[in-house]
Amino acid sequence: MNRRALIIRLSPWLFTIGLVVIWEAACWLFEIPVFFLPPPTAIAQAFVEFWRPIWRNSLFTLTTTMIGFGLAVGFGLLLGLVIGWSRTIYSGIYPLMIGFNAIPKVAVVPILVLWFGIGFVPAVLTAFLISFFPIVVNVATGLATIEPELEDVLKALGASKLDIMRKVGIPRTLPYFFGSLKISITLAFVGSVISESIASNYGIGNLMLQAQAQFQVPLIFAGLVALAVEGIVMYWAMAVLEARMTRWAQRSGFAQN
Amino acid sequence: MSAFVTLDGVSHTYGGSDGMLAVEGLDIAVAKGEFAAVVGPSGCGKSTLMKLATGLQFPFKGTVTVAGQQVTQPVKIAGMAFQAPTLLPWRTTVENLLLPLEIVPPHRQRIRRNKAEYVARAEKLLASVGLGGFGGKFPWELSGGMQQRTSLCRALIHEPQLLMLDEPFGALDAFTREELWCVIRDLHAATGITVILVTHDLREAVFLADRVFVMSSRPGRIVVERRIELPRPRDLDVTYTTGFQDIVHELRGHIVKARQ
Numbered sequence A: 001m002n003r004r005a006l007i008i009r010l011s012p013w014l015f016t017i018g019l020v021v022i023w024e025a026a027c028w029l030f031e032i033p034v035f036f037l038p039p040p041t042a043i044a045q046a047f048v049e050f051w052r053p054i055w056r057n058s059l060f061t062l063t064t065t066m067i068g069f070g071l072a073v074g075f076g077l078l079l080g081l082v083i084g085w086s087r088t089i090y091s092g093i094y095p096l097m098i099g100f101n102a103i104p105k106v107a108v109v110p111i112l113v114l115w116f117g118i119g120f121v122p123a124v125l126t127a128f129l130i131s132f133f134p135i136v137v138n139v140a141t142g143l144a145t146i147e148p149e150l151e152d153v154l155k156a157l158g159a160s161k162l163d164i165m166r167k168v169g170i171p172r173t174l175p176y177f178f179g180s181l182k183i184s185i186t187l188a189f190v191g192s193v194i195s196e197s198i199a200s201n202y203g204i205g206n207l208m209l210q211a212q213a214q215f216q217v218p219l220i221f222a223g224l225v226a227l228a229v230e231g232i233v234m235y236w237a238m239a240v241l242e243a244r245m246t247r248w249a250q251r252s253g254f255a256q257n
Numbered sequence B: 001m002s003a004f005v006t007l008d009g010v011s012h013t014y015g016g017s018d019g020m021l022a023v024e025g026l027d028i029a030v031a032k033g034e035f036a037a038v039v040g041p042s043g044c045g046k047s048t049l050m051k052l053a054t055g056l057q058f059p060f061k062g063t064v065t066v067a068g069q070q071v072t073q074p075v076k077i078a079g080m081a082f083q084a085p086t087l088l089p090w091r092t093t094v095e096n097l098l099l100p101l102e103i104v105p106p107h108r109q110r111i112r113r114n115k116a117e118y119v120a121r122a123e124k125l126l127a128s129v130g131l132g133g134f135g136g137k138f139p140w141e142l143s144g145g146m147q148q149r150t151s152l153c154r155a156l157i158h159e160p161q162l163l164m165l166d167e168p169f170g171a172l173d174a175f176t177r178e179e180l181w182c183v184i185r186d187l188h189a190a191t192g193i194t195v196i197l198v199t200h201d202l203r204e205a206v207f208l209a210d211r212v213f214v215m216s217s218r219p220g221r222i223v224v225e226r227r228i229e230l231p232r233p234r235d236l237d238v239t240y241t242t243g244f245q246d247i248v249h250e251l252r253g254h255i256v257k258a259r260q
């Protein structure tokens, strides 16, 4: 019983280690050239050798991502509340939003560069643009799915729209909101890396581009690993935040499907 | 004496004047302290009647009067309960009961400072429907019947003059339902509150009501009004008497006709 639980806890690590070992073995066994697919040991070596630029650029990417994400949270929350507040605004803005969301954000980067030059600003804005949509949709959904009967109960008491939002709408939206942060932060990260690899002199995206130009294949992969680690850490942080902030929703099975 | 709730020649449609009629030429008058039940085929406009009587919808023809005032906005003296208990899962049972008090004046202004007094009131009400000691539980820790009792309490906590019940027991099993009939019966007897109950259960209507109104299929009108003369207080045993079952049969005949 306890052994089983232990194995389940350890299994992510075991699988990761297993993957690395198989990867390494395959590289040696099939004599895969390092410039095609470097073995984990070569990537580790690249980490040791280039830890300074990797560290600096990781921080840069993290910063642009977090600023873009922060903007997305603020703006997304606001817009979501506005949209969820009124059916008129909802039906007016929603098609626009769908259209906007359908645009691949890579296509927006050149315009951002035209307006703001290369580097920090377009990376932040791309991160913002790509990540605010899930927040808006989730917040608006939380508000829009208030049970009509409950609204009737409160209206028949003379409750104002603001009362209903404060007592019911906003609390019930929180699980949707915190749930959307996990998706949103991952997207923000994609956005900033895309922008960095197209139009920046900084960031992991740019580092990988340069490594590619110089044919330093292990460094490219080291950049990839750095991205993976950052992504996992940010996702995990949002998952923890979600679990902390919406205990009641998890215990009651609210909005879980 | 003029009635407490009156709908006079009321017609209503959802979605503009060219929409299909939901109810047409609806007349109903319920006296103060009376227990009225409304039955009818599904989709005939029973819930619409509830919304019209509480000022959640407004008719394009006819007038609605509650407590001597023509209804032009939500009435504010009504408590409502529906088939779904719609309790807030982030609030305990007692906190759910306090919700109406956070909205209705004068409690709205007082509740922060006099929390203890209101909590005591909520717990007393819970005890009166057999939920003593459950105030600290969350809704999902309660059974369906207990949730529905809580929902009833929420409709009553601000001591409304009018209680509107829209198929409140529809989702419960037969035993729980009969238990709650008795809860409602006793609340009505104790407080003298005016009750309008929408139901599709004829036995429920006959057991609880002073008068039963039968609606036609859409667009709904009142086609039959039947006074129930069974003496009060009524015991559940009365539902097995022939007198009771004759009334149920008679009403059933009207419903069958109404559906055609």
Ligand SMILES: Nc1ncnc2c1ncn2[C@@H]1O[C@H](COP(=O)(O)OP(=O)(O)O)[C@@H](O)[C@H]1O
Pocket: B014, B015, B021, B022, B041, B042, B043, B044, B045, B046, B047, B048, B049, B218
């Ligand atoms: N919000 C709404 N919008 C449009 N049509 C509605 C709405 N609510 C009810 N209706 C229509 O009005 C009619 C009466 O509905 P309702 O009063 O809910 O019936 P009942 O409660 O008797 O089943 C139904 O035919 C229904 O389709």
Ligand SMILES: [Mg+2]
Pocket: B046, B047, B166
């Ligand atoms: Mg209905």
